[in-house]
Amino acid sequence: MKNLSKTPTHAIDKxxxxxxxxxxxxxxLCLAVKGISSTTKxxxxxxxxxxxxxxxxxxxxxxxxxxxxxxWTFSDNKIITANINKCIAGKALEDKMYIHLANPASDELxxxxxxxxxxxxxxxxxxxxxxQKDGESGVIQIMNTNVHQISPAVxxxxxxxxxxxxxxxxxxxxxxxxxxxxxxxxxxxxHAMDTRDFITAGHSRRVTLYAVELSKQMGLSPIETEILRxxxxxxxxxxxxxxxxxxxxDKKPSDDEFEIIKRHVGLSKxxxxxVKFPISLRPIIDIAATHHERLDGNGYPHHLKGDxxxxxxxxxxxxxxxxALTSRRSYEDREPIRKxxxxxxxxxxxxxxxxxxxxxxxxxxxxxxxIMEYGHSAYMDDDDIAYLKTFTLNDLVTxxxxxxxxxLKMENTFDKYYSxxxxx
Amino acid sequence: MKNLSKTPTHAIDKxxxxxxxxxxxxxxLCLAVKGISSTTKxxxxxxxxxxxxxxxxxxxxxxxxxxxxxxWTFSDNKIITANINKCIAGKALEDKMYIHLANPASDELxxxxxxxxxxxxxxxxxxxxxxQKDGESGVIQIMNTNVHQISPAVxxxxxxxxxxxxxxxxxxxxxxxxxxxxxxxxxxxxHAMDTRDFITAGHSRRVTLYAVELSKQMGLSPIETEILRxxxxxxxxxxxxxxxxxxxxDKKPSDDEFEIIKRHVGLSKxxxxxVKFPISLRPIIDIAATHHERLDGNGYPHHLKGDxxxxxxxxxxxxxxxxALTSRRSYEDREPIRKxxxxxxxxxxxxxxxxxxxxxxxxxxxxxxxIMEYGHSAYMDDDDIAYLKTFTLNDLVTxxxxxxxxxLKMENTFDKYYSxxxxx
Numbered sequence: 001m002k003n004l005s006k007t008p009t010h011a012i013d014k015x016x017x018x019x020x021x022x023x024x025x026x027x028x029l030c031l032a033v034k035g036i037s038s039t040t041k042x043x044x045x046x047x048x049x050x051x052x053x054x055x056x057x058x059x060x061x062x063x064x065x066x067x068x069x070x071x072w073t074f075s076d077n078k079i080i081t082a083n084i085n086k087c088i089a090g091k092a093l094e095d096k097m098y099i100h101l102a103n104p105a106s107d108e109l110x111x112x113x114x115x116x117x118x119x120x121x122x123x124x125x126x127x128x129x130x131x132q133k134d135g136e137s138g139v140i141q142i143m144n145t146n147v148h149q150i151s152p153a154v155x156x157x158x159x160x161x162x163x164x165x166x167x168x169x170x171x172x173x174x175x176x177x178x179x180x181x182x183x184x185x186x187x188x189x190x191h192a193m194d195t196r197d198f199i200t201a202g203h204s205r206r207v208t209l210y211a212v213e214l215s216k217q218m219g220l221s222p223i224e225t226e227i228l229r230x231x232x233x234x235x236x237x238x239x240x241x242x243x244x245x246x247x248x249x250d251k252k253p254s255d256d257e258f259e260i261i262k263r264h265v266g267l268s269k270x271x272x273x274x275v276k277f278p279i280s281l282r283p284i285i286d287i288a289a290t291h292h293e294r295l296d297g298n299g300y301p302h303h304l305k306g307d308x309x310x311x312x313x314x315x316x317x318x319x320x321x322x323x324a325l326t327s328r329r330s331y332e333d334r335e336p337i338r339k340x341x342x343x344x345x346x347x348x349x350x351x352x353x354x355x356x357x358x359x360x361x362x363x364x365x366x367x368x369x370x371i372m373e374y375g376h377s378a379y380m381d382d383d384d385i386a387y388l389k390t391f392t393l394n395d396l397v398t399x400x401x402x403x404x405x406x407x408l409k410m411e412n413t414f415d416k417y418y419s420x421x422x423x424x
Numbered sequence: 425m426k427n428l429s430k431t432p433t434h435a436i437d438k439x440x441x442x443x444x445x446x447x448x449x450x451x452x453l454c455l456a457v458k459g460i461s462s463t464t465k466x467x468x469x470x471x472x473x474x475x476x477x478x479x480x481x482x483x484x485x486x487x488x489x490x491x492x493x494x495x496w497t498f499s500d501n502k503i504i505t506a507n508i509n510k511c512i513a514g515k516a517l518e519d520k521m522y523i524h525l526a527n528p529a530s531d532e533l534x535x536x537x538x539x540x541x542x543x544x545x546x547x548x549x550x551x552x553x554x555x556q557k558d559g560e561s562g563v564i565q566i567m568n569t570n571v572h573q574i575s576p577a578v579x580x581x582x583x584x585x586x587x588x589x590x591x592x593x594x595x596x597x598x599x600x601x602x603x604x605x606x607x608x609x610x611x612x613x614x615h616a617m618d619t620r621d622f623i624t625a626g627h628s629r630r631v632t633l634y635a636v637e638l639s640k641q642m643g644l645s646p647i648e649t650e651i652l653r654x655x656x657x658x659x660x661x662x663x664x665x666x667x668x669x670x671x672x673x674d675k676k677p678s679d680d681e682f683e684i685i686k687r688h689v690g691l692s693k694x695x696x697x698x699v700k701f702p703i704s705l706r707p708i709i710d711i712a713a714t715h716h717e718r719l720d721g722n723g724y725p726h727h728l729k730g731d732x733x734x735x736x737x738x739x740x741x742x743x744x745x746x747x748a749l750t751s752r753r754s755y756e757d758r759e760p761i762r763k764x765x766x767x768x769x770x771x772x773x774x775x776x777x778x779x780x781x782x783x784x785x786x787x788x789x790x791x792x793x794x795i796m797e798y799g800h801s802a803y804m805d806d807d808d809i810a811y812l813k814t815f816t817l818n819d820l821v822t823x824x825x826x827x828x829x830x831x832l833k834m835e836n837t838f839d840k841y842y843s844x845x846x847x848x
Binding site for chain 2: 019020023024026027030031033034035036037066067132134135160163164166167168170171172174175177178179180181182183184185186187188189191192193195196240241243244245271274275276277278279281
């Protein structure tokens with residue numbers, strides 16, 4: 001183990017003892033990771049670029065989580081954590097020194113799970129820590145086989161690169177932080193609005209879950225799905241301006257009251273227009289504002305027709321009505337599921353886009369139950385989940401008049417959850 | 425003008441025609457700007473580093489705003505914009521070619537304001553555009569005097585650097601985007617909550633403005649001020665759970681009703697605890713949750729005493745009470761200002777920290793009026809603003825019983841706005 005001097009405070013005066021080839025490698029690393037603003041993606045892309053450019057068998061990048069006092073990394077789509085006192089990377093970070101081991105498997109801190117190579121034993125291991133003032137710290141870990149040493153040139157490159165990497169992870173962390181803050185605040189407010197209106201408690205979240213499920217069925221792009229998710233959570237935010245006297249009545253509103261309720265759509269749009277969404281998310285505003293429009297122009301508030309309504313608005317419209325008809329504590333009882341599906345079908349072309357209803361009916365029954373019961377009871381029998389996964393809403397209405405045993409079993413299993421009795 | 429080849433798609437295969445010294449300069453630029461996640465700061469730091477490292481007289485970095493179809497930069501604490509069709513940088517960006525001019529002042533696109541050097545004429549000018557797929561584009565502009573050419577080596581460095589710069593600006597833009605989205609959503613919800621409760625309309629925003637003013641008086645750090653700003657906007661968010669029947673009564677609430685109103689503090693804390701604030705902003709939660717505590721332990725909800733209450737909570741407490749006593753549409757009339765200040769003084773040690781009240785009374789009278797009237801009327805006579813700026817709240821109560829003409833003038837000027845009659 002040896003301590004390497006880190007960058008002096010004023011980088012511009014720095015003198016390099018590094019070859020042209022090594023400088024070129026650092027520049028190529030820069031170009032490989034530039035513009036990536038998500039921490040997990042940065043981890044993956046940077047590790048791959050280091051592997052390829054420095055010809056090493058494996059690279060892992062660890063970040064330090066000070067609140068949890070552990071290291072974490074992201075690999076194969078999952079988070080892996082490591083106790084800082086119980087791994088080689090943790091020791092390097094704590095000692096502020098790089099660790100370079102031959103035959104690392106003999107070290108007591110060696111872990112098969114994170115320090116091994118596939119199909120070969122780890123002959124050489126380098127853990128190089130990085131730090132950023134008021135920012136992220138972590139460790140770049142490189143592993144090679146027995147026949148392939150980690151050269152002084154590689155260590156030289158990683159030494160320079162580690163400082164730059166700390167900067168990249170710091171800016172990515174800032175983006176993630178405000179994205180999480182924004183997301184969780186949207187979720188908190190959406191939930192608070194839902195709770196205020198006890199009749200439709202959980203409505204926005206369920207509409208959002210249906211819309212996301214539907215977007216998967218329809219094969220929408222990740223950004224379209226993301227827009228729908230926000231629009232679903234926020235579509236009723238204008239209800240903050242509808243008096244509770246009207247909002248919370250436990251019978252159908254009068255015509256006058258309904259006119260006031262209708263205003264919530266305009267209020268939602270007005271409020272959302274004041275939020276400075278990133279450009280890519282701006283369609284949220286128009287989607288939230290059109291969830292009560294109908295294909296035939298008889299919706300509100302603007303009597304838009306057909307193509308005048310954005311696709312996201314049409315998707316929310318189906319999810320909104322489906323949830324209203326199937327929620328537990330509506331002023332009308334939960335409708336029988338066949339009747340609900342028939343209402344969707346009857347409203348095709350008048351209210352709803354046929355293509356969207358078609359895909360909605362293709363959502364599997366396990367997802368329907370899980371979403372419908374969200375916040376009431378998470379419990380479902382594993383066998384029932386597996387069984388209901390093989391059927392869709394459509395299967396419930398296309399059964400023959402004289403039902404087979406299989407059809408009856410499907411209906412009964414669905415109904416076991418659809419009709420279960422309790423107060424949430 | 426000459427087109428330079430840009431980075432090939434697979435950066436790792438790239439071959440460089442660049443010297444070791446130039447590579448070192450690029451690396452130093454990287455280290456100079458690493459970890460900066462605000463666009464305006466990145467612009468400034470990067471331009472300064474280019475000036476210093478490449479020894480040029482001046483560097484400006486322009487970013488392209490596609491929505492507004494213009495270039496913008498940040499210099500001397502202000503935003504400067506330039507029509508894309510009417511400047512040299514704009515032409516470079518549109519033509520996707522760098523522009524290198526000797527004697528640029530003879531060019532029809534030359535602008536004194538952005539293309540001149542202080543105390544010397546611009547002998548040489550380079551505008552080098554950069555682009556990032558799904559990200560930011562812009563132009564690096566370098567200016568030198570007559571005696572100092574822009575060498576091929578400098579152009580070589582800027583050519584490499586421009587690609588990396590595009591990445592840095594793209595990640596900074598993502599951070600800014602979500603920070604703006606978060607901030608504007610907080611502001612929108614805070615405003616909606618204030619509006620729902622017409623008695624205290626505008627309350628959260630005014631409390632926030634007082635708290636920020638107070639934090640300047642007290643010399644708090646930027647992050648403490650930022651925390652106070654969020655805590656001020658969000659301190660009453662729990663009122664979303666207080667029924668309007670109680671919230672909106674136009675007389676003093678009964679004891680039972682007051683017990684329900686008090687719950688809003690716990691609800692605020694509960695809601696804010698669900699928001700994943702960046703670590704540096706987490707104190708918001710406890711500050712918002714303690715704005716009704718009192719130094720003597722007779723506050724609510726937790727009867728905290730003295731040092732158990734965070735400083736931010738003590739600051740909000742003073743601002744909250746001051747606003748309640750001076751807001752236009754309270755169930756009690758706006759109190760005479762001397763009486764309001766006397767109430768603050770009397771509550772020192774019982775409710776309020778002496779040091780905080782001392783600083784609150786040092787806020788200048790022009791700021792008091794501007795905040796108090798926020799959302800009602802922006803109009804104030806310029807002479808009156810300048811005059812009231814020279815007095816503080818404290819001056820209003822330390823005048824002698826027999827007033828001099830000057831004292832009377834101050835009181836009358838203040839009262840002209842404090843007592844002006846209109847409906848907001």
